[in-house]
């Protein structure tokens with residue numbers, strides 16, 4: 001009896017698993033896998049750094065200020081607020097699933113998360129600090145010294161260790177188990193009729209030409225404004241800023257559409273307030289196609305099924321500064 | 333046999349409990365009790381609101397921006413950064429254990445946490461918003477509507493409900509189990525010799541005249557500058573702003589010294605960078621006594637034993653805005 005139950009269980013696991021894999025393999029979008037952190041202590045240190053406002057000149061701004069993990073990993077602003085309320089030149093992308101990007105930033109100027117993470121600390125319009133001062137702050141705090149020493153077996157702390165740890169934390173910021181992924185894995189009831197029709201439209205009209213893979217984007221640079229030019233007051237020129245090639249003018253990294261329900265407003269200038277507006281613009285500019293109100297609503301309904309399980313963790317408790325810690329300069 | 337073990341267990345509980353209670357009762361400081369939240373759903377909603385930057389005009393500043401629960405419930409700045417990088421007039425106190433205060437704010441102008449919580453939202457130099465707009469934001473978000481309805485059995489949301497929920501969350505922000513509380517409860521090994529001598533000095537020189545009770549402060553308004561005047565460029569006049577009585581000039585609420593290791597810099601103007609400096613000033617100005625370097629160090633060592641268990645909870649995941657949600661105006 002026990003044996004029979006076991007065999008049936010094994011069979012039924014197989015029965016679910018087989019079509020799931022088959023299904024996903026035929027689709028242009030693959031499910032997101034849960035993070036498998038290699039080094040839990042490194043992830044914990046990276047999380048602390050991600051939340052630590054002492055990596056900024058003011059002592060007020062942390063990575064989480066602009067990539068708020070309560071809010072889909074972004075600030076939900078057209079352009080970001082930085083040091084001294086500086087208005088940034090471009091909209092902040094989510095850090096969720098950013099490990100799947102072919103490169104970091106809208107223009108791909110950082111090759112990976114580690115290279116990216118040094119940027120904002122020293123950017124005068126973001127955290128407004130220097131790498132040296134940020135590292136001085138960490139060095140002055142015994143708990144940070146201990147943690148870095150345990151992980152890097154060195155008595156000194158350098159910015160490379162800081163960005164290693166932040167990147168390790170960011171790699172855990174994936175969002176599996178969206179309703180769409182459940183559907184991909186074989187749960188036919190996970191999507192309703194409108195959502196399924198939206199997905200069909202998304203595939204058949206050509207969106208998946210650019211938005212594909214597990215991240216539903218993030219895999220290539222593409223021109224924004226294929227059929228008609230995109231009108232914007234933003235000065236960003238995309239990939240051209242990196243390569244200097246005329247052909248790269250207005251080529252932007254295709255953003256992930258995972259959790260796009262949470263990452264309003266849309267586009268590199270944050271000009272589209274709603275998902276309806278973004279889908280309409282994409283249809284017209286990228287595909288030369290004007291969606292009806294019903295079609296647009298179905299695509300939007302599908303896109304909302306891409307909201308996955310948000311990373312869950314305890315708010316980190318940060319070790320206090322000491323008398324040796326350089327003090328923040330918010331108004332200096 | 334079972335009965336005997338039970339009796340011995342009961343006896344040994346008694347044997348520990350009796351001297352602990354006796355000890356604490358003879359001391360001017362009492363241990364902090366763990367929070368016993370009456371309504372877990374109310375606390376959860378309050379936590380979400382505490383972390384929601386959409387209660388500010390910019391969409392960037394939440395209660396947690398200035399009362400960072402990763403950092404002892406404060407911003408560790410001499411004066412706070414508010415909307416448009418406005419420099420506040422006074423230093424932000426911790427929200428930890430603030431439910432034990434006789435009144436809220438340095439000058440006690442809010443009678444309790446509920447009355448306090450409406451202040452920052454509508455303060456132009458803090459969150460820069462209005463109560464009406466903040467409530468409009470919440471009303472436009474289905475998950476908030478559902479949660480408010482469940483808790484208040486009403487289809488409308490008003491600012492009174494918002495401040496009720498925030499206050500319920502703040503009431504949970506207590507920090508029991510500090511080493512000093514363990515000592516108070518009878519664990520003689522919880523403090524070392526220097527810390528014990530520091531506590532003795534703290535009591536015998538008269539600090540406990542003002543810093544007493546479970547919060548080691550928070551129980552009265554006292555003149556800052558008893559033996560000599562306090563020199564500051566700050567314009568704050570303390571309790572006088574509330575009562576208009578000359579005798580209340582420069583009377584401030586005695587701050588809690590719980591977690592004082594984490595709540596640097598010190599005083600209402602944030603002018604004392606270190607605990608050593610704050611203790612020295614207190615000795616001279618409040619008691620007319622100059623502590624030796626050794627005495628100062630012992631008092632500081634004692635004060636650091638007041639760091640309790642920080643509130644632990646998951647970072648709240650906030651529900652997304654909808655097309656109906658009023659958009660933030662960070663630069664408008």
Ligand code: HEC
Nearest residue numbers: 063066080081082090091092093098104105106117120126
């Ligand atoms: C003041 C706001 C602000 C702060 C603080 C900030 N970021 Fe960003 N972040 C942005 C903006 C804006 C961009 C887009 C810049 C661009 O593409 O040119 C960005 C881009 C990124 C990206 C690339 C995502 C992608 O899809 O290309 C990552 C990853 C990232 N930030 C992580 C971090 C980390 C880690 C920190 C802290 C060390 C941080 N950010 C601090 C605003 C901020």
Ligand code: HEC
Nearest residue numbers: 206207210222224252254255266267268278279282283286
């Ligand atoms: C030719 C490539 C291409 C095609 C086809 C395409 N997109 Fe895009 N998509 C992009 C690029 C590039 C961006 C980023 C534009 C920018 O802001 O610079 C983008 C941005 C978006 C955004 C905003 C994401 C954000 O976080 O800002 C949405 C939503 C979107 N696309 C949906 C669609 C839909 C729906 C379709 C099909 C109707 C589609 N896209 C077709 C390349 C494409």
Ligand code: HEC
Nearest residue numbers: 395398412413414422423424425430436437438449452458
């Ligand atoms: C821009 C910074 C800032 C923001 C945002 C902010 N506060 Fe404060 N908070 C302060 C400052 C500064 C004071 C002291 C003001 C005074 O005493 O006059 C204070 C005082 C308090 C106090 C009184 C504590 C005591 O011991 O007297 C509480 C409680 C409190 N805030 C809770 C909140 C809540 C809840 C929110 C969000 C709704 C919030 N604060 C938003 C800076 C801020």
Ligand code: HEC
Nearest residue numbers: 538539542554556584586587598599600610611614615618
């Ligand atoms: C007569 C009343 C009184 C006495 C006695 C007193 N204090 Fe205070 N203490 C205060 C008041 C009032 C403040 C707030 C001053 C301000 O910033 O306006 C304060 C502030 C402090 C602070 C800074 C807390 C913070 O978070 O900013 C420390 C530390 C402190 N006291 C320690 C001591 C020590 C140690 C002693 C004994 C040597 C002592 N106090 C004696 C009334 C008193």
Ligand SMILES: [Ca+2]
Nearest residue numbers: 263264265266
């Ligand atoms: Ca966005």
Ligand SMILES: [Ca+2]
Nearest residue numbers: 595596597598
């Ligand atoms: Ca302080």
